[in-house]
Amino acid sequence: MAQTSEPLLIKRYASRRLYNTETSDYVTLDDIARFIREGRDVKIIDLKTGDDLTRQYLLQIIAEHESRGENVLPxxxxxxxxxxxxxxxxxxxxxxxxxxxxxxxxxxxxxxxxxxxxxxxxxxxxxxxxxxxxxxxxxxxxxxxxxxxxxxxxxxxxxxxxxxxxxxxxxxxxxxxxxxxxxxxxx
Incomplete structure (x- = not known):
């Protein structure tokens, strides 16, 4: 995936499901991690409040990788x-x-x-x-x-x-x- 100037916008619904606005489908944390590994910036916002949740979800992705034994951080x-x-x-x-x-x-x-x-x-x-x-x-x-x-x-x-x-x-x-x-x- 090519790096673009605009981050990929992901909206979080009240049900906590994550929606990719480019492809109009739901995504998982693994999908978001893959987008980032491919060089894409992402921005995750709460649909109702408009709050930027990107940091929270990136930390969650890191925590999940660490809990699976993919220890990068000593x-x-x-x-x-x-x-x-x-x-x-x-x-x-x-x-x-x-x-x-x-x-x-x-x-x-x-x-x-x-x-x-x-x-x-x-x-x-x-x-x-x-x-x-x-x-x-x-x-x-x-x-x-x-x-x-x-x-x-x-x-x-x-x-x-x-x-x-x-x-x-x-x-x-x-x-x-x-x-x-x-x-x-x-x-």
């Missing part, structure tokens, strides 16, 4: 997300997640564009910063933030004194760049 990440709703960190979490997924999409796109060149990853502007960001994000998504911290500490123990001040300076620089990007997104 317990540590889910726990951190729950904690973010009750702390001041809540204000940066949405921007961080959005920036991380956007960076992932951009890097995948650039990688595909440069697939035929000799070393496609080096041609991507800001490759090293992006690589560090993606590594942190993917580690958090696959092993949770606690496991990421443990792995970093174990890596430091293995490397011993070989970690240099230059590495620390580079990490600080990348963190500052990320904070600038997040600040721009928040404006």
């Amino acid at each position: 317990i540590n990440v889910l726990t951190d997300l729950v904690r973010s709703y009750t702390t001041e960190v809540q204000s940066i979490v949405p921007q961080f997640l959005a920036a991380s997924f956007e960076m992932l999409r951009e890097s995948q796109s650039k990688l595909m564009e440069n697939m035929n060149s000799m070393n496609p990853l080096r041609a991507v502007p800001g490759f090293e910063a992006m690589q560090a960001q993606q590594k942190a994000f993917l580690e958090a998504m696959t092993g949770g933030l606690a496991a990421w911290g443990k792995a970093s500490k174990q890596g430091e123990k293995r490397e011993g004194a070989s970690a240099s001040a230059e590495d620390l300076d580079e990490i600080k620089k990348q963190l500052a760049e990320l904070q600038e990007k997040l600040a721009k997104l928040g404006q």
Whole structure:
């Protein structure tokens, strides 16, 4: 299905049935998940009130996939997300997640564009910063933030004194760049 500028409008009736306005038929959550996987944006509204229910249904789709054993989000990440709703960190979490997924999409796109060149990853502007960001994000998504911290500490123990001040300076620089990007997104 081709990506269009308008999202697919799904109306929820009082009976809680979901109605696809393009094809004039009823759809299930699995159908909506398939539309999204195919690259289509969706908007789900309550027919009676006009309320936007998209977020609620997307969370329900994720919950159903997780309950079926299709675990994408580790317990540590889910726990951190729950904690973010009750702390001041809540204000940066949405921007961080959005920036991380956007960076992932951009890097995948650039990688595909440069697939035929000799070393496609080096041609991507800001490759090293992006690589560090993606590594942190993917580690958090696959092993949770606690496991990421443990792995970093174990890596430091293995490397011993070989970690240099230059590495620390580079990490600080990348963190500052990320904070600038997040600040721009928040404006």
